Amino acid sequence: MTAAIEADGLTRRFGDFVAVDAVRFTVAPGEIFAFLGPNGAGKTTTIKMLTGLLRPSGGAARVAGFDVVRETAEIRRRIGYMSQLFSLYADLTVDENIRLFAGLYGVAGARLLERRDWVLEMAGLADQRHRLTAELALGWKQRLALGCAVLHEPPILFLDEPTSGVDPGSRRRFWDLIDGLAAGGTTVVVSTHYMEEAEYAHRLALMNRGRLVALDRPAALKRDLRQPLLELRTRDPSRAVEALRGLPGLIEAAMFGRAVHVMVDDEAAALTGIPARLAAAGLAVESLRPTEPSLEDVFVALVRRAGGAVAG
Numbered sequence: 388m389t390a391a392i393e394a395d396g397l398t399r400r401f402g403d404f405v406a407v408d409a410v411r412f413t414v415a416p417g418e419i420f421a422f423l424g425p426n427g428a429g430k431t432t433t434i435k436m437l438t439g440l441l442r443p444s445g446g447a448a449r450v451a452g453f454d455v456v457r458e459t460a461e462i463r464r465r466i467g468y469m470s471q472l473f474s475l476y477a478d479l480t481v482d483e484n485i486r487l488f489a490g491l492y493g494v495a496g497a498r499l500l501e502r503r504d505w506v507l508e509m510a511g512l513a514d515q516r517h518r519l520t521a522e523l524a525l526g527w528k529q530r531l532a533l534g535c536a537v538l539h540e541p542p543i544l545f546l547d548e549p550t551s552g553v554d555p556g557s558r559r560r561f562w563d564l565i566d567g568l569a570a571g572g573t574t575v576v577v578s579t580h581y582m583e584e585a586e587y588a589h590r591l592a593l594m595n596r597g598r599l600v601a602l603d604r605p606a607a608l609k610r611d612l613r614q615p616l617l618e619l620r621t622r623d624p625s626r627a628v629e630a631l632r633g634l635p636g637l638i639e640a641a642m643f644g645r646a647v648h649v650m651v652d653d654e655a656a657a658l659t660g661i662p663a664r665l666a667a668a669g670l671a672v673e674s675l676r677p678t679e680p681s682l683e684d685v686f687v688a689l690v691r692r693a694g695g696a697v698a699g
Contacts, residue, residue, distance in 0.1 A: 391415060391417075399429075406597050409445070414574055418569070419569045420588060422579070425595065433594070434545050506531070506535065506538065526557030544576070546576070546577040546578070547578050614650045615652075615677065619675050622670070623670060627670055628642060631665070636657060
């Protein structure tokens with residue numbers, strides 16, 4: 388199998404609304420492939436089509452070599468899936484959830500015992516197996532849900548915004564688990580709206596308004612950003628952002644930690660124009676210098692170039 392996943396013009400319409408518009412990409416075996424995009428970009432709809440949960444309106448796709456329209460049963464035997472809303476049963480214990488999913492996936496006998504012990508160890512729940520799932524902290528629920536999704540050791544794993552609402556420390560530990568699965572040969576397709584998570588992907592597909600607007604390694608996407616970017620530091624960055632609105636040549640000014648990242652058409656003009664605009668607003672510039680773009684800067688620039696995010 389040369390590709391774990393192939394999509395060729397994959398499209399989904401809901402009436403007159405085009406949720407996914409002719410996307411094309413391939414995912415290699417063992418790759419961590421991430422979809423990044425604003426709400427309504429088409430990330431979840433794309434994953435639902437690839438997992439056989441939603442029938443495409445047009446185009447074609449193959450997962451593990453099987454057609455997403457004609458061979459969904461074969462696909463489902465070869466994938467794991469973890470949705471935005473955890474699929475665990477809150478009124479069952481940790482062990483009961485594992486056994487339930489093992490039954491759904493046909494994992495039994497000695498293999499069940501082996502895989503159960505692996506899930507408990509991976510999730511850090513070895514001493515919590517008889518505890519009700521409802522009583523677990525969100526990070527533990529997340530790791531348990533991941534373990535249940537890979538009980539049958541699928542070659543391809545789909546994760547749809549799996550860390551939504553989870554604290555940064557738990558997100559980092561979750562991604563350590565994803566890295567381990569990929570290192571073992573599992574192909575991982577994940578959607579996220581967290582910029583720091585997108586950095587962990589081998590390749591990143593940026594979606595907006597149902598279209599694929601960029602696809603490359605995160606480092607390459609940052610390197611290829613064409614617009615000059617400046618880092619501005621001042622005592623009141625939020626006021627500075629407001630003061631810069633309407634400045635000729637300004638593409639975007641946004642808070643970035645305690646600084647402001649300013650994307651412009653002309654770097655030389657901005658280095659003189661920005662201090663003058665802020666001085667007129669009663670703000671002194673502490674520093675203003677060119678800076679390397681973050682993935683968030685790339686995201687803002689590409690979404691803007693693609694027509695902006697969908698309102699609401």
